Amino acid sequence: MNAPRRVGVMGGTFDPIHHGHLVAASEVQAWFDLDEVVFVPTGDPWHKADRQVSQAEDRYLMTVIATASNPRFRVSRVDIEREGPTYTIDTLRDLKAQMPDAELYFITGADALADIFTWRDVSELFELAQFVGCTRPGYEMDLSTLSGIAADRVTMVEIPALAISSTDCRLRTSRGEPVWYLVPDGVVQYIAKHHLYIDSPAGAAEQKELL
Ligand SMILES: Nc1ncnc2c1ncn2[C@@H]1O[C@H](COP(=O)(O)OP(=O)(O)OP(=O)(O)O)[C@@H](O)[C@H]1O
Numbered sequence: 001m002n003a004p005r006r007v008g009v010m011g012g013t014f015d016p017i018h019h020g021h022l023v024a025a026s027e028v029q030a031w032f033d034l035d036e037v038v039f040v041p042t043g044d045p046w047h048k049a050d051r052q053v054s055q056a057e058d059r060y061l062m063t064v065i066a067t068a069s070n071p072r073f074r075v076s077r078v079d080i081e082r083e084g085p086t087y088t089i090d091t092l093r094d095l096k097a098q099m100p101d102a103e104l105y106f107i108t109g110a111d112a113l114a115d116i117f118t119w120r121d122v123s124e125l126f127e128l129a130q131f132v133g134c135t136r137p138g139y140e141m142d143l144s145t146l147s148g149i150a151a152d153r154v155t156m157v158e159i160p161a162l163a164i165s166s167t168d169c170r171l172r173t174s175r176g177e178p179v180w181y182l183v184p185d186g187v188v189q190y191i192a193k194h195h196l197y198i199d200s201p202a203g204a205a206e207q208k209e210l211l
């Protein structure tokens, strides 16, 4: 009998996708010898309701551009195409329906993992996937706070520390500061071409210079 496919699932708002996301996915792929990592941009990230999130289609296309050079990476539209707020329980059910024999590994940073007990249907989440928490500068995750099934289903992985966040990339862009080398080149160009994260004509002029 063939061994089951091992599939990483990298969920994120990716507004924009940056090298912290890509390094986390690549490290976990290598660590668990995953056959592929599926990036899943959120549709409606209810947990980020305190701010305006860019159009799903822009976040999806930036994710496609950023992952295109890695043959083990692909991007799924399951969260974008589902109506209503995005919950990981639905993401994992949809992916499991598409790949019934796959073992799923849901990849998060330490900050997202620390909040996992606030996520919808948390105990079923641990039945559908193993969870992999990546270290992230500025965030601690103490695995001893997990109990029962969660403790067996969560692994922490130490990855190269990249103090990059989408928040900082948006702020830098809005101030006319460069995001080259924080995000892939194609994403810099997408941001500038589509005038993302700019709220003033002066900022737009700076952005033109970046192209
Ligand atoms: N630099 C990083 N190192 C490790 N993990 C990261 C890093 N940046 C993001 N992640 C993880 O990637 C996933 C998707 O993150 P998300 O798209 O929210 O990016 P973000 O940089 O945290 O965004 P924002 O600043 O807008 O909150 C989350 O699990 C998050 O913890």
Ligand SMILES: O=C(O)c1ccc[n+]([C@@H]2O[C@H](COP(=O)([O-])O)[C@@H](O)[C@H]2O)c1
Binding pocket: 010, 011, 012, 013, 014, 040, 042, 045, 047, 048, 086, 087, 088, 089, 112, 118, 119, 120
């Ligand atoms: O299912 C939930 O209740 C839930 C709550 C918060 C975050 N998530 C998922 O966690 C992933 C990372 O989220 P974020 O906010 O760091 O981009 C993304 O796939 C979200 O859909 C999921």
